[in-house]
Amino acid sequence: MLMKIFFKFKNLKYLFLVFISACIDNAPLDSLSPEGPYARSIDELFWLTFWIAVIIFVLVQGALLVSVLLFRDKPNKPEPKQVHGNTKLEIIWTVIPVLILAFIAVPTVRTIFDLAREPEDALKIEVIGHQWWFEYKYPDYGITTANVLVIPSDRPVRLEMWSNDVLHNYWVPKLNGKRYLVPGQKTYLNLHADNPDEFWAQCGEYCGLSHSKMRGRVISLSENDFNLWINNEQQNALKLEDGSLAAEGQSVFLNAGCTQCHVINGVWDTQGDRIAPNLTHFAARTVFAGAALENNKENLTNWLANPAKIKPGTFMPNLELTEAEINALIAYLGTLK
Ligand code: HEC
Ligand SMILES: [Cu+2]
Known part of the structure; x- marks a missing residue:
């Protein structure tokens, strides 16, 4: 008995942890605080559907509560009239959800197409997933780097992605949604940050033992800083010949x-x-x-x-x-x- 109560209490504790984790203020992987146009369009779609769902929830639960209170059994109360099958009502509660879904489908499909479209002046960068790190190549500049993706903040980038081994998933919550990295197949993702800043990335698909440590950083730089960075990355390392x-x-x-x-x-x-x-x-x-x-x-x-x-x-x-x-x-x- 005691064990049972303890067990329940333990689980409650974890539930509590889940809730208080929402209170932290430094949350670099927070998907509800977009900092670029792609993430923002997802966010807007999310809040639209969220509030529609809230209204439906309140209406349905309200109707449920009202009928529970209104029709509950009391001593000496006769059994209420039994009804079964009402064609008019059934049509109504089929048509209303159809209309709601059709209404949500319009911005949803539009957002999906907007996110997939290749932006016009985008910089192309290749992202290659490895167990357990991300490799980045800039074909226009002949640069290969890892872990830290450096992007310009004055124009969008178009990521062309694949995996070198197993399925991975590229996710920078503040800049866009997730996209799979697939062995032998290319996928694409656009990123654009509002301002020069630093963002966090995380592999979003379980990919083996150290999946949780397959993270990344995205640094967006002003045009000038970005060009300086490119120039520096294009330099070879010097061969050291001193006795240091x-x-x-x-x-x-x-x-x-x-x-x-x-x-x-x-x-x-x-x-x-x-x-x-x-x-x-x-x-x-x-x-x-x-x-x-x-x-x-x-x-x-x-x-x-x-x-x-x-x-x-x-x-x-x-x-x-x-x-x-x-x-x-x-x-x-x-x-x-
Ligand atoms: C058999 C292949 C292999 C050999 C040999 C090897 N490494 Fe590595 N090294 C890796 C891999 C794979 C990673 C990426 C690991 C990860 O992040 O999961 C790595 C990561 C690193 C990193 C971190 C780089 C980064 O940007 O994340 C450093 C530094 C490094 N190795 C240095 C060395 C040095 C120095 C040696 C020789 C003493 C060495 N490695 C030998 C495979 C190797
Ligand atoms: Cu991964």
């Missing part, structure tokens, strides 16, 4: 097996796609490992020492690096601006 700690790190990178998976343009470019994030401008990114970690020394130390401890199942192996090798690597990675 960073140069030592470079030789660890070249000799410890990292090159099997990672590319650093100008230092180690190989033909063909690699299965890991391009590190040419690693230090210019604020987050790494699928945006699961802030880019700082402590997190990098933990990552290089044992990646799977942070992201279970990750394809980056534990290379049994020594502390000295890790320190040198971190110094080197810090130069890749």
Whole structure:
């Protein structure tokens, strides 16, 4: 008995948690606070259908309450008149929902088509899903990067997306809805932010062990800052030849097996796609490992020492690096601006 009550109480606690989670004010994945035209058109559609549903809810529950109160059984009250089948009523309550659905269908279909249309002056960016990080390519500029998607704020971007392995799903709640990343098939999504700002992305489809750590950031920049960013990303990394700690790190990178998976343009470019994030401008990114970690020394130390401890199942192996090798690597990675 006691166990039963405890069990119930425990569940209530979780229900309570669900409700108070709505109270936090720093919610970067909040899908109810759009910050761009695409997300806003979804939001408007949502609120329209929401309020229609609220009105229907109140009317139906009201009618239910009224009939429960009006017709409830009382001592000595005769049984009320039994009715069954009323063609007129049945037609009415079939036609009304049909009209409501037809009414909602108009803005719904229009929004769906608006969201799918390719904007005219859009910048094309490719998004490739990997277990468990997002890769970004800018075909017009010859840039490959990861985790942080940088977009201009003065014009829309058109994402052309696919997956390298399993189903993933690209979702930046403040900028647009979700869209699948499918192996061997392209899907498209438009993004446009009102202002220069930072947004959060999340893989929206369970894709294996570290799915919850498959996140991302989207940074929208003014035209000028965006062009500066492009210019910087187009530069190769310099080959370090001095005797510095960073140069030592470079030789660890070249000799410890990292090159099997990672590319650093100008230092180690190989033909063909690699299965890991391009590190040419690693230090210019604020987050790494699928945006699961802030880019700082402590997190990098933990990552290089044992990646799977942070992201279970990750394809980056534990290379049994020594502390000295890790320190040198971190110094080197810090130069890749
Ligand atoms: C067998 C392939 C493989 C090897 C070898 C490898 N990595 Fe990785 N590395 C990956 C993968 C895959 C990821 C992405 C993991 C994720 O985010 O889930 C990654 C992520 C990283 C990241 C984070 C990059 C980012 O932007 O998210 C760094 C830094 C890194 N590796 C450094 C190294 C170094 C240094 C070495 C050599 C000591 C190395 N890696 C060896 C596959 C590899
Ligand atoms: Cu995923």
